[in-house]
Amino acid sequence: MIDPSIVREISEAHNEPDWMLKIRLNALELYNRLPEPKWIHGVEGLNVEDLILYKDPGVRPATSWEELPEDIRRLYERLNLPEYEKEYLAGLSTSLDSETIYSRVLEPLREKGVILEPMHDAVLNYPDLVRKYFSRIFPPAEHKYSALHYALWSGGVFLYVPPGVKLDLPIEAFFYISTELEGQFEHTLIVADRGSEVHFIEGCSAPRFRKFSFHDGAVEIYAAENAYVKFTTVQNWSKNIINFNNKRAIAERNAFVEWVEGSIGAKTSIVYPSVVLRGEGARTTMNVFSLSHGPYVKDGGAKIFHVAPNTRSTVVSKSVSSDGGVNIYRGLVRILKGAKNAFSHVSCDSLILDGESEASTYPHAQVDEPTAVFTHEATTVRFSEDQLFYLQSRGLNEEEAKGLAVLGFIQDILRGLPLEYASVLREVLNADFSGGVG
């Protein structure tokens, strides 16, 4: 049980209007009432309440280079990043050269009418806009931890793109307002108004060190008629973290939502992005990649609801399990009656690199629309002795060979990532497999 006074304190500290306090208190009540969700592995015996950092957890995670765990320091050195970037990633500085960022990035956005602000500021500056969508896309009542999130949320980003505005450069929020994204319960809300286009990138391929060990964030996306939103997450949480994330998008008529979700680190990760195709002709593509290298559990998946006619969904999920790693894919495609000519295709491949690792796939298709077309295919592949021998005969050792096999396996997903992310990801994977990290 968590006391309401803690929630009131947070709300007061941010000067929140009554309606936001009310959302928090209702969510707290739900949290106290709802049972522990039985479908979550890896959190048994976890006393979540002990892990909550009530005092502004978003501030610089490390105060000196030496404070960072050795494996992360070594990795940054290997990654050969410029000094300031290394420091930034390590949290030793709170932002990149902020003057440059303002003039080159944030000001041009502002001129187009784009709103990109810390979530707390947006609640105060644009209350009507925020209130219209906040908690309406991913409901607090979904399960115990979403309720907890809404009670304690702090930090996160609000992005609003006005009608017809098409942003051709991705918003790499991490580099602009990263402290906001470092919170334990950060909440990101993205609203793409009619006909707008935006690509939002959250996270970063290089491993991040956090002081907290339980993360319960949320992302809500609203794609209005004819809007396009691409949301890319590449997370590399350090190995002491349990990462829980509540993500959902609603796509209206002819809107297109693209998710690219890459998960490399974390001790336990539980993330199921979901999309509701609510408007006619709405579409979504979800590319999910998960690496569980070492005795960690990745529990992920995709949930798609086809509500309107002529909606399309495509899911490509690739997971790699090695050194005792566990990958779980839970998928749901629900095609409701009336979603005429809905089309959904899911493909799920798992690469298991050794005898100690595992991959499980639990897809559910629930359909009562006769004209729907649905296929789901899944295979589990291994790294065979032949493949290993072949690569060794070219001069690669076993670990390097495995790293290459993994890169080849996730080729499709790498294509969806912005260039610098893809190249850092490659380096991280290589490092991971040659004993660099973890």
Add this chain to the structure above:
Amino acid sequence: MISIEKIRERAKKALPKTSFQPYGDSPTVKSYTDWSAFENAFSLPASSGKVSGATATDKLTSFSFQPEENRMLAYHFSHLPGAFVADSDTIILESERNSLALQHVLFCLDGDRNVHIEDLASTGPKSATLDMLVRPGAHVNLSVFISGQHSQYLHIRYHLGDSSELSVNSAVLGINTHVHHEFFLNGSGSRVSYSGASIRGRSDLITNAFVSGNDNVIRIAHAVFSAPDDFVVHRGAIRVARTSSGTDADMDSAFYTTGGLAVSAPMLEVLTDNVIRASHRSRDLSLSDEQILYLQTRGLPASEALSVYVEKLIEQYVGNLASDERVISAIKSFSESLPR
């Protein structure tokens, strides 16, 4: 030898601690089976129903069920009047009016056998558990016909001996039917091939396989056909254990809905990299416009093309059960829901 009395005692002890299902079946549906109807049936007196093709016994040479597994099994075994050993090639299990029929049958199959099993709940609710031992080197062809107008629970555990082969055809027609086929491949060189269909009504069919031995092959294919107001489910998990090697496993789940809810959830748990194949797929079986056009250009009108397609499709899944009149009539009933 295990006595039924001992089994009953063990189940009675476990009963208070069990629940029908510990987890929700899916994010959107708490339960694919209506367990409340079974709970209601518990208020009826227990009976052995009608059993033909098997001999009654109060001792078993083998018993592989775990009554503690769930509430249904715990209740079933704690109230089981007696058990049976199959001794013919045709076994028919029927319910009895005003009672909850509880039946347990042990099958020991060796050599070359063709066995036909019918599980019928025509006059009352029933629950049946079948323990099926497929001996090393045996070649068994099995057809399982399941049909009920009352709540019906059927749980079959198949144990495959070394180098044995089992081929199963199944058809399910039920109004509140829960069927569990569980294949255990713990030896080496065994081969299972299962093909079945659930036609209309409300049924929840689970095909699970546990593979822990070497060089075992398992192929599961099941399709559900759902017309308006029906709720037909196929799900199941193939688990390839860490200790296994050389497994070749595939689950093919399909559905056809003309307006009823159809659920397809083929699941896979692979705990080792030593697999030849571990795959599954799920798909809808409706014909595309192109496929319908193709059949029309051969001279078949669209509605006839659809109905002959559905007819042959179901026949493919149920195998030799296709000639059973009850299956033929179920196919007709589903065809009536096709668009004209």
Add this chain to the structure above:
Amino acid sequence: MLEVENLSVRVDEKDVIHDIDLLLSPGELVVLVGPNGSGKSSLLRTIAGDPRYKVVSGRILLDGEDITRLPPDERARKGLFLAFQTPPEFDGVTLATVLLRAAGRERDPKAFSELVQAASRVGLDPSYISRPLNKGFSGGEKKRSELLQALFLNKKYVLLDEIDSGVDVDGLKQIAAIINDLVSAEKGVLLVSHNPALLQMISPNRVYVLRDGRIERSGGPEVLEDVLKAGFYD
């Protein structure tokens, strides 16, 4: 006679056929050539009755009867057969079931053996007749399956949409022989092909060259010679 009169056709909001006139008589071999996208397949599909293709103007007559608005199965029954360029695969229904049912000959004891004979003529193992239709068939096997069906259903007008793709030289010889047999049996054969090897093995009565949905040129076998000499445009 199969007559296409002043036909204009739209599909997916695009005009693909403009004012085409074409004639096919029984015992004739007519060849349609043209670059990809010229409308050859669209024309065949329109004649066969694919509902996606909307006839904007003109008409199609089969032995004097206007079939422009008839559904595909009725056109088939009146004497038309279309061999698909990419035949779809089916679960469950076998080749035998579809053909016997379509021909209304399920109770005819001779029908099955005719199917077997047709299979050997096209070079398909008879076991294919009892397999789910086209499922798992290679490209070449699917083409043979189309020809088997053409032979068995015995329709007066046979439209062959690229019956040669995926087939080797020996296969092409077999196909050419079957085409010639169909023509000798007084069938009207309309062949769409890109394949110079096949085109060299047959003697058409008439050749139409299509470009951008229109007939650019038509004439006798000499048209084909010119086209072959000039090389194929794609």
